[in-house]
Amino acid sequence: MADTTTNATPSGPTFETHLAELEEVVRQLExxxxxxxxxxxxxxxxxxxxxxxRKQLEDAESRVEVLLRRGEQVRVEPLELEGK
Structure with missing residues (x-):
């Protein structure tokens, strides 16, 4: 059985796939x-x-932080969601 707790690889499940599966599990349990x-x-x-x-989201956040640090200013800012 494949380890579903690791990051997605090109041939592995994506965040979106796992999220859709999780939503289906919740629907069934409800x-x-x-x-x-x-x-x-x-x-x-x-x-x-x-x-x-959760792990994939943390990894994505880390990647964003690295990209921000590569820019002219070293800063990490919270993401502003539309409609707030």
Missing amino acids: TGDLPLEQSLELFEKGTRLSESC
């Missing part, structure tokens, strides 16, 4: 119609997917 054992298995899968997404 129905409340699953047997206990299946719910536990899905919960375990969800925690692995969540950890993978």
Whole structure:
């Protein structure tokens, strides 16, 4: 079984793939119609997917920080989201 907690490689799952899988796991768990054992298995899968997404986001943040440091000014600024 492939390790889903590492960063995506060109041939491996992407952040978007893991996020979509995690959303599906949540959808299934929220129905409340699953047997206990299946719910536990899905919960375990969800925690692995969540950890993978978290690590990929942290890696992306680190890459952005490196790129900002390469610029003229060394600064890290929070991302301003549209609509805020």
